[in-house]
Amino acid sequence: MSPVDQSSSNALAELSSKLSDAVERAASYIVAIHARRRIPSSGVVWRDGIIVSASHTVRRDGTVRVTRPDGSDVEATVVGRDAATDLVVLSSDGLAVAPAPRAEPRASAVGSLVLAVGRPGRSVSASFGIVSAIAEGWRSETGKRIDGLLRLDLAVYDGFSGGPLVAPSGAVVGINNSAFARGTAAALSAPTVDSVIDELLSRGHIRRPFIGVGVHPVALGPVARRYGLPHDVALIVVSLAEGEPADTAGIQLGDLLVGIAGRPLARPSDLLDALSTVADGDSVDVTVLRGGTQQTIRVTPRDRGGQAE
Amino acid sequence: MSILETSFEHRFSADASSLTDLLTRAVVEVHTARGGGAGIIWGGGLIVTNAHCVPRGATLRVDSGGRMHDADVIAYSGDHDLALLHAPGVSGPLLELRDARSLRPGEIVFAHGHPLGMSHALAMGAIHGVANDPRTGELRFVVADVRLAPGNSGGALVDAHGRLVGINSMVVGGLGVAIPAIVAQGFVTRATSLRAA
Numbered sequence: 022m023s024p025v026d027q028s029s030s031n032a033l034a035e036l037s038s039k040l041s042d043a044v045e046r047a048a049s050y051i052v053a054i055h056a057r058r059r060i061p062s063s064g065v066v067w068r069d070g071i072i073v074s075a076s077h078t079v080r081r082d083g084t085v086r087v088t089r090p091d092g093s094d095v096e097a098t099v100v101g102r103d104a105a106t107d108l109v110v111l112s113s114d115g116l117a118v119a120p121a122p123r124a125e126p127r128a129s130a131v132g133s134l135v136l137a138v139g140r141p142g143r144s145v146s147a148s149f150g151i152v153s154a155i156a157e158g159w160r161s162e163t164g165k166r167i168d169g170l171l172r173l174d175l176a177v178y179d180g181f182s183g184g185p186l187v188a189p190s191g192a193v194v195g196i197n198n199s200a201f202a203r204g205t206a207a208a209l210s211a212p213t214v215d216s217v218i219d220e221l222l223s224r225g226h227i228r229r230p231f232i233g234v235g236v237h238p239v240a241l242g243p244v245a246r247r248y249g250l251p252h253d254v255a256l257i258v259v260s261l262a263e264g265e266p267a268d269t270a271g272i273q274l275g276d277l278l279v280g281i282a283g284r285p286l287a288r289p290s291d292l293l294d295a296l297s298t299v300a301d302g303d304s305v306d307v308t309v310l311r312g313g314t315q316q317t318i319r320v321t322p323r324d325r326g327g328q329a330e
Numbered sequence: 331m332s333i334l335e336t337s338f339e340h341r342f343s344a345d346a347s348s349l350t351d352l353l354t355r356a357v358v359e360v361h362t363a364r365g366g367g368a369g370i371i372w373g374g375g376l377i378v379t380n381a382h383c384v385p386r387g388a389t390l391r392v393d394s395g396g397r398m399h400d401a402d403v404i405a406y407s408g409d410h411d412l413a414l415l416h417a418p419g420v421s422g423p424l425l426e427l428r429d430a431r432s433l434r435p436g437e438i439v440f441a442h443g444h445p446l447g448m449s450h451a452l453a454m455g456a457i458h459g460v461a462n463d464p465r466t467g468e469l470r471f472v473v474a475d476v477r478l479a480p481g482n483s484g485g486a487l488v489d490a491h492g493r494l495v496g497i498n499s500m501v502v503g504g505l506g507v508a509i510p511a512i513v514a515q516g517f518v519t520r521a522t523s524l525r526a527a
Contacts, residue, residue: 032341033349033490037438040456044436136436136456147435148475148505149456176475176504178458 039189044138044147046191050121051184053088053140054097054111056081061088063139063184064111065196066118071222073214074183075198076102076109085111089118092143101221105229106167106209107200110221121185123211124192129171131155136187137173137197137206141180150175150206152194159201169210171195177206230296230322233265234258236278236289248279248315254287255279255310270320272309279315280308296322346440346452349492353442354450355422357486359393360384360401360415368443368485369415370497370514371422376522377415378514379484380499381406384413392417405521410509411499414521425486428493430472430510433457441476441498441506443485453477458505471507472496478506 053061054074062078064087072087079085079099087097097113127133133152138145154172171186177199186194186208195208209217236256245253256278261268272278278286281295282305299305304321360366360379367383369392377392384390390401392415401417434457441453455476463470474487478501487496487508496508 031345031490032338033345033438035338036342037490040438041434041436044434138435144459145435146459146473147456148458149436149438150475176458178475178503178505 040134040136040147040149043136043187043189043191044145047121047136047138047185047187047193048140048145049090050118050193051090051138051140051145052118053142054079054085054183055088056085060141060179062182063141063180065183065185065193066116066120067214067218068120070112070114070116071120071218072097072111072113072116073196073218074109074111075196075200076104076107077200078183079109079111087111087113087116088140088143089116090140101225103217103221106213106217107198108196108209108214108217108221110218121193122191124188124190124194128188128190128192129155129169129186129194129210133194134189135173135175135194136189137175137177137181137184137208138187139178139180139184139197141178146178146180148176148178148181155210167209167213169195169213170201171208171210172202173197173206173208175206177204181206229325230299231265231325232267232270232272232296232320232322233262234267234272234278234292235260236292238288239277241277244310248310250279250285252285252287256286256289256292266320266323270307270318272307272318272320273311275311277310278307279310282306346454349440349488350442350450350452352423352425352492353440353452353486353488355395356425357442357450358417358420358422359444359449360484361391361393362388364388365480367481367483368498370484370486370494371420371424372414372518373421373424375416375418375420376518377401377417377420378497378518379413379415380497380509381408381411381413382499383484384415390415390417392420394420394422404525405517407517407521410513410517412497412509412514412517414518425488425492425494427511427515428489428495429512430460430495431469433460433472433489433495435459438490439474439476439495440488440490441474441478441482441485442488443478443482443498445479445481447481453482455506460510469510469513472510473502474506474508476506482506 057080064072064074067073097111153174156170201207369377369379392401405414458473461471494511
């Protein structure tokens with residue numbers, strides 16, 4: 022005699038079979054990528070013929086072997102990588118695996134039940150937990166601003182990075198990566214992954230507009246009032262790359278950058294954010310304070326995204 | 331009964347607490363001078379635990395439902411880190427066994443034991459996978475994403491129906507590792523037939 026209801030109306034069993042069904046559904050869009058020693062890495066079929074994974078787990082470029090959910094192998098080619106989001110995109114004409122359905126936005130709210138699923142070999146592995154926080158405006162080592170980084174309360178295991186974060190429906194919430202926050206569990210949300218993929222597919226790299234200045238915040242004190250500035254901090258130019266856009270536009274060492282495109286500059290990240298919104302080939306007005314006069318200098322950023330950091 | 335009490339989360343909590351009631355009667359505490367752990371009642375005064383919970387030569391006491399019993403080790407399996415204890419007078423519900431090969435990754439499981447001295451604690455997690463012996467291909471471990479601590483050793487890993495899938499034995503890379511219940515059953519069968527012979 023057991024006090025636990027053995028029928029399927031037991032709530033524990035109900036949730037249990039929902040979650041294992043979700044893993045089974047997710048398994049249908051997870052591939053194993055053979056591009057490193059030891060164990061293969063997990064990848065997600067994101068669009069027709071397109072696989073997404075964590076860049077640090079895919080150690081080779083060019084053509085790599087991929088094991089499909091049915092156990093058969095197919096070749097794929099590395100199309101592009103983004104150092105900031107640690108995403109890699111591969112394409113495979115003969116993939117013939119249906120892409121992952123997207124979970125509704127509500128599935129990534131803090132507190133939502135989620136599963137991390139990987140394919141570190143032939144079969145899939147899973148761990149289970151909740152979305153514990155959403156980090157907005159998180160900045161990677163390369164200075165790129167990333168919105169929608171999900172911090173997770175679940176176990177990280179071999180093959181975790183590059184696999185999908187899965188909602189109880191079996192749909193994909195994001196791409197898991199343990200490299201963002203010192204080995205703890207995190208995932209890039211699906212909309213962020215989509216925007217990175219769009220750029221990688223169209224250019225092979227992520228655009229990173231660059232003007233060639235090194236800046237440091239400085240307090241302006243009474244100077245701010247004298248020039249009627251909205252804040253009392255500006256960025257001082259402490260280094261200038263020769264021949265790069267800022268240099269050729271006439272910006273000099275020691276210039277105080279107080280604004281860009283009409284918005285104030287108080288932190289170096291304000292400059293990065295403003296530059297990232299400038300379209301290819303467009304220029305942007307930088308407000309400069311030099312020798313007691315305020316002037317506007319027009320700068321045309323250059324895309325440095327394809328270069329090694 | 332109000333409509334709130336029949337909502338999914340209330341049914342879930344109620345089912346989890348009746349599962350705890352079952353496991354509290356089916357799992358014992360094993361005490362030795364050098365530590366101990368948990369043990370699972372196997373019927374006929376037999377208890378299965380981890381070999382590392384009951385070092386050779388140690389004096390054993392088993393706490394079942396708040397009553398202390400003397401116990402002896404009657405067999406060890408070094409291969410599987412299992413030990414079979416005999417404690418006459420210990421009885422409780424026998425957990426139904428489930429073959430771990432039927433587990434699906436993502437299924438909910440519960441670990442029951444005495445982590446860090448906390449008696450009869452329940453932890454919830456999910457099946458990560460099963461591991462086979464690379465040489466023989468035989469089922470070797472059940473791996474679960476469930477939080478274990480010292481004191482969980484020898485305790486029960488059960489599925490959502492309260493069926494025993496494994497004996498919690500160690501933590502590897504943050505994941506709980508259990509000896510499959512059917513492996514433990516094989517060990518008990520061999521040990522008791524040797525004893526009868």
